[in-house]
Amino acid sequence: MKGDTxxxxxxxxxxxxxxxxxxxxxxxxGEVQDIADFVGDSLExxxxxxxxxxxxxxxxxxxxxxxxxxxxCPEKIVLLPDMHAGCPMADMVTTETLKKRKGELPDTxxxxxxxxxxxxxxxxxxxxxxxxxxxxIESLDREQILFLPDQYLGHYVSTKTDRRMTLWPGFCPTHMxxxxxxxxQLRQEYPQAKVVVHPECRPEVIALADEVLGTGGMCRYAxxxxxxxMIVGTEVGIIHRxxxxxxxxxxxxxxxxxxxxxxxxxxxxxxLWSLEEMTPEVKVPEQIRLKAKVAVDNMxxx
Ligand code: SF4
Numbered sequence: 020m021k022g023d024t025x026x027x028x029x030x031x032x033x034x035x036x037x038x039x040x041x042x043x044x045x046x047x048x049g050e051v052q053d054i055a056d057f058v059g060d061s062l063e064x065x066x067x068x069x070x071x072x073x074x075x076x077x078x079x080x081x082x083x084x085x086x087x088x089x090x091x092c093p094e095k096i097v098l099l100p101d102m103h104a105g106c107p108m109a110d111m112v113t114t115e116t117l118k119k120r121k122g123e124l125p126d127t128x129x130x131x132x133x134x135x136x137x138x139x140x141x142x143x144x145x146x147x148x149x150x151x152x153x154x155x156i157e158s159l160d161r162e163q164i165l166f167l168p169d170q171y172l173g174h175y176v177s178t179k180t181d182r183r184m185t186l187w188p189g190f191c192p193t194h195m196x197x198x199x200x201x202x203x204q205l206r207q208e209y210p211q212a213k214v215v216v217h218p219e220c221r222p223e224v225i226a227l228a229d230e231v232l233g234t235g236g237m238c239r240y241a242x243x244x245x246x247x248x249m250i251v252g253t254e255v256g257i258i259h260r261x262x263x264x265x266x267x268x269x270x271x272x273x274x275x276x277x278x279x280x281x282x283x284x285x286x287x288x289x290x291l292w293s294l295e296e297m298t299p300e301v302k303v304p305e306q307i308r309l310k311a312k313v314a315v316d317n318m319x320x321x
Contacts, residue, residue, distance in 0.1 A: 026287050027054055033294040039075035039098075040068050041290065044084060045234040046256035046282040051079050051290065058260055060235045061133055062148050065091045077293060078301070079285045081106040085301035086137040090311050093303075100289035102299045104281045106134055108219075111189035112168040114138045120165065124185060127163040130155060131314065134191075135168055137303040141310035143167075145317040149218050149233035153179045158321045175218040175225055193279040194219040197252050201274045202227040205250045209271060215240060216252030216273065224252060224273075241265050254279050 031054070034041060042064040043055035052058045057067045061084040068076050068088060075096045078085040083106055085099040112131075117139055121129065131143035132152070140146055147155040153176050156164060164182060166173035168189030177184050197220050206214065206227075215237050216228040225231055232240055234257055241249055241261050251258060252273035261270045293299070303311065 023050070023287070026291060030054055030287065030291050030294065033291070034077070037075050037294055037297070038073055039077055039294060040071055040073040041077045042068055042079060042088070044080035044256075044282065045238070045260055046254040046279055047079050047285060048256065048283060049259035050287055051285055052256075052259055052263075054287070054290070055079065060148070060150075060233060061087055063235055064088070068092070068095075075294075075297075077290060079290065080104070081109075081279075081281050082301065083109045083134055083136055086303050086311075087133065087315070089301055089303045090137060090140070090308050090315060093305070093308060096297065097301045098293045098297065099299055099301050100286075100293035101284040104284045106281060108168055108189050108191045109134050109136055109139075112136075112139050112187055114142055117142050117167070120187075124163060124165055126161065127165045127185070128159050128161045129165045129167070130159070131167055132169050132172055137307050137311045139167070140314045141307045143314045145321075146314045147318055150236055151318065151321065152176045152218075155318055155321050156180050156182050156184070169219055171221055171225075172218045174222055175231060191219045191279075193254050193277055194252075195221065196276040197221075197224050197274045199223040199227055202250065202252065205271060205273065209248050209250060209269075212248035212250045212269075212271065213240075213246055214250045214252065214273075220252055228252065237261070238264065241268065241270070253277065254282065256282060 040056040043052045043058045065088040069092050076088050077098045081104045085097050088097045129143040133148050164184045166184045167187030170186040173186040213229045215230045218231050248269045250271045255272045258270050
């Protein structure tokens with residue numbers, strides 16, 4: 020405990036010296052969330068950090084999130100305390116595979132979920148988040164839409180709109196661990212609880228939910244009056260934030276196995292090391308950044 024306190028003090032001291040902000044995704048370890056200036060979803064974190072005068076962002080999340088911060092704030096130094104913290108779903112599409120698919124589907128608008136690399140964003144027409152995906156799809160006037168990389172978010176969106184979409188066969192291995200049986204069993208144990216699941220879940224899980232929300236939406240939903248118990252169908256790290264912000268309410272993970280191992284690579288030790296050494300830095304090359312930013316900006320005006 021003493022070790023942790025000293026470690027935290029050293030991080031906070033160095034953070035001040037470096038004029039840095041610490042950004043923690045909702046899926047980060049509890050102790051990492053607790054030292055962060057902002058906790059949230061990937062886009063929200065970059066947007067909040069951009070409003071500060073910090074020169075350094077320590078991004079406690081995965082690689083594409085740090086890239087998004089670099090796309091939006093090229094003048095900042097963006098640190099990712101462990102370069103192995105990548106997103107397996109984002110890695111399911113590369114520029115090569117995307118270019119090939121685009122060649123097979125001429126006149127297609129490419130919509131990329133924010134969980135994609137900067138290079139893939141640069142090859143896409145418009146970006147989306149889990150919260151605004153339906154709005155983004157409905158804003159498009161072209162007939163053909165290629166949605167990537169998450170087939171399950173894409174499938175969920177397709178049930179909310181009559182637009183025709185070709186879905187990239189990507190998926191989040193962490194959300195795949197949540198099975199319909201988990202929800203059915205927990206509903207019996209907690210009959211009063213609301214079931215809230217992430218749209219990255221498989222359709223059989225989504226079909227059993229009361230609400231389908233991204234992580235930001237889940238955090239807002241939990242604060243509502245009348246919500247006293249919630250079965251949470253997403254990565255378990257969010258439970259820490261939900262409990263902290265809503266004392267007296269009960270949050271039950273849909274599956275204790277829904278852990279993203281890449282998110283958990285970021286530890287307090289690595290945050291300190293990263294601030295000490297000012298490495299590893301994530302910097303999107305300008306040529307890619309400018310193209311990727313068009314896709315992000317197109318989303319922001321929808
Ligand atoms: S939870 Fe899924 S989508 Fe999120 S970073 Fe992990 S693998 Fe990627």
